Amino acid sequence: MSPKNLTDIPFENAEFCVVDVETTGMSPSTCRIIEVGMVRIRKLKIVETYQTFVNPGMEIPYFITTLTGISNSDVYDAPYFDEIANRVKEFMDDSILIGHNLQFDVSFLRRAFEDCGSEKFANPLLCTLKLARKMYPELSSKSLSSVIKHLKIRNKNVHRALSDATATGKVLLKMIKELKAKEGYKTAAEIIDFQSSPFKEPDYMLTKKKLASDVARLPDLPGVYFFKNSKEEIIYVGKAKSLKTRVKHYFSSTAPSKSRKIVRQAERLGFMTTNSELTALIAESELIKIHNPVHNVLLKKFGNNFFLKVLRQDEYPKVEMARRFDFDGDDYFGPYTNKDSVKNMVKLVHSTFQLRECSDREFNKHRGCYLTQIYRCVAPCMKDFDPAEYEKELDKVYEFLSGKNQYALDSLIAKMKYFSEKQRFEEASETRDLINLVLAQIHKTSILSEPVNSTKVLIEVRTTGKKDFVLLLSGRIYIKDYIVGDDDHFDEALDDYFDNTINYHMEADRRDLDKIKIALNWLIRNRNNVRVFYLKDFQSKHELFKHIQSGLTGKIKRPSKGYQLKDFMQ
Numbered sequence: 001m002s003p004k005n006l007t008d009i010p011f012e013n014a015e016f017c018v019v020d021v022e023t024t025g026m027s028p029s030t031c032r033i034i035e036v037g038m039v040r041i042r043k044l045k046i047v048e049t050y051q052t053f054v055n056p057g058m059e060i061p062y063f064i065t066t067l068t069g070i071s072n073s074d075v076y077d078a079p080y081f082d083e084i085a086n087r088v089k090e091f092m093d094d095s096i097l098i099g100h101n102l103q104f105d106v107s108f109l110r111r112a113f114e115d116c117g118s119e120k121f122a123n124p125l126l127c128t129l130k131l132a133r134k135m136y137p138e139l140s141s142k143s144l145s146s147v148i149k150h151l152k153i154r155n156k157n158v159h160r161a162l163s164d165a166t167a168t169g170k171v172l173l174k175m176i177k178e179l180k181a182k183e184g185y186k187t188a189a190e191i192i193d194f195q196s197s198p199f200k201e202p203d204y205m206l207t208k209k210k211l212a213s214d215v216a217r218l219p220d221l222p223g224v225y226f227f228k229n230s231k232e233e234i235i236y237v238g239k240a241k242s243l244k245t246r247v248k249h250y251f252s253s254t255a256p257s258k259s260r261k262i263v264r265q266a267e268r269l270g271f272m273t274t275n276s277e278l279t280a281l282i283a284e285s286e287l288i289k290i291h292n293p294v295h296n297v298l299l300k301k302f303g304n305n306f307f308l309k310v311l312r313q314d315e316y317p318k319v320e321m322a323r324r325f326d327f328d329g330d331d332y333f334g335p336y337t338n339k340d341s342v343k344n345m346v347k348l349v350h351s352t353f354q355l356r357e358c359s360d361r362e363f364n365k366h367r368g369c370y371l372t373q374i375y376r377c378v379a380p381c382m383k384d385f386d387p388a389e390y391e392k393e394l395d396k397v398y399e400f401l402s403g404k405n406q407y408a409l410d411s412l413i414a415k416m417k418y419f420s421e422k423q424r425f426e427e428a429s430e431t432r433d434l435i436n437l438v439l440a441q442i443h444k445t446s447i448l449s450e451p452v453n454s455t456k457v458l459i460e461v462r463t464t465g466k467k468d469f470v471l472l473l474s475g476r477i478y479i480k481d482y483i484v485g486d487d488d489h490f491d492e493a494l495d496d497y498f499d500n501t502i503n504y505h506m507e508a509d510r511r512d513l514d515k516i517k518i519a520l521n522w523l524i525r526n527r528n529n530v531r532v533f534y535l536k537d538f539q540s541k542h543e544l545f546k547h548i549q550s551g552l553t554g555k556i557k558r559p560s561k562g563y564q565l566k567d568f569m570q
Helices: 002-007 062-068 082-094 102-114 128-135 144-149 162-184 188-196 204-207 208-215 245-251 259-266 277-291 341-350 387-401 406-419 425-439 490-498 510-525 541-549
Strands: 015-023 034-042 044-054 096-099 125-127 223-228 233-242 266-275 306-310 317-324 331-336 458-461 467-472 476-479 530-534
Touching: 015 062, 015 082, 015 102, 015 162, 034 102, 034 162, 044 082, 044 162, 044 223, 044 530, 082 102, 096 102, 096 162, 096 387, 102 125, 125 128, 125 204, 128 188, 128 317, 128 530, 144 162, 144 406, 144 541, 162 188, 188 259, 208 266, 223 245, 223 259, 223 277, 233 245, 233 277, 245 259, 245 266, 245 541, 259 306, 266 331, 277 467, 277 510, 306 341, 306 387, 317 341, 331 341, 331 510, 341 406, 387 476, 406 425, 458 541, 476 490, 476 510, 530 541
Parallel strands: 015 096, 096 125
Antiparallel strands: 015 034, 034 044, 223 233, 223 266, 306 317, 306 331, 458 467, 458 530, 467 476
């Protein structure tokens, strides 16, 4: 079948061959293929695959082995390309050739066919990289890994030929579905033409002069934007690191169908700038709740954070990991960026301090357990137990979670020495690992060293030329010069604290909880742009502001004595 006929038939009847090659380098004139992966697509489904290593007749450079995992031993007994040339050509025949950065793969294949005296192939070429540049202009990178992440496709073995070819095939199928729905394309010929066509502004922009004027006024600053219909009703609210860059994507020829629908209904565009993406996020959430725009169907979900939870509502509190926090009477330390950090903290607390770890059922039996015998618990379950002893142990835990690790180190070092003297080397080794965790100060993976629900802290955020100031006071959140509503009580709340007037403008509510969750999620991912100041370290607002202006982080303290683990291993 001629190349023209191959592209003129409907998608459902066309055959596609996705190809990916791994090579010894970047130039087909001096480098060779070491792996071929191919995927055949028929009736818009993957129906066949082919993979083989190829002996390149030369050494595989170390950096290529590091990148791909393919070593000289993998290709030692593999066929040379001339032994598989016919099979590769058969797999490609009567199909449209697909690849991500296809020109790279084609250049190596053509050189390989030429070297073994095979005929040149003339398959129609369709490059998913070129399509991505047209369809997803908002992506900062159009690499295969970036595109599959954007399209929510998994690729288990990156830089391996068959896995990359399979991922590229799935990308193609999603692109075809999208272009059919948005552009009405029916044949591969239309997509092949589209991949090289010049960018074209949507026609509806020409008829909306006021909207175009509003877009032209957008600054390159963080903030919130809102589309309005002809009745001045807000139909969509969004946030952006850069208002100018973000809103521009709504008017791209490849904008998602939802964006196109919003623009078709919009007559005007409003915006408010903020000092950082953080306050833009919080303002977006608030504005959506206030205006309930028709196109903001679901509020954004924020990534998982992890907390260390102290069950303060129990008579004898335990510590455990929690995926979220609430104003439920318990104390929450965090957030932590990952589950392992919290698990390590819980492990450290259990190993270093003598808090209960048992279930309520075991606790109510009122008898000491194994942990009591190995001095891991002060046994509050016993009927003659003094509650003050448990409170002292709990105070030590709070000190440790606030960053004071002296007691924990002393306790663990004493345990390690004891186990070593008793020749219990496995337990000594485990204790040594715990000491290393303390020395690594893994608690610093958290933003706050006080419980989130009761912390009294001022956070400075700087991502642009201007700064944001966020105040957390016992579960309430205040933002300096907040742009939504007229309830900016930032200065009053700060005065209340330093005047010892416990007012803080009412108790924390659901609105505070939502705002704090958004803030913590952003802060933990942008910690390098944040400075934290604990109010207890300052005598007055004047002293606090003076310290902030000095450019220092937190209150200056005398450093505690440090330990080197090697000092205790002699």
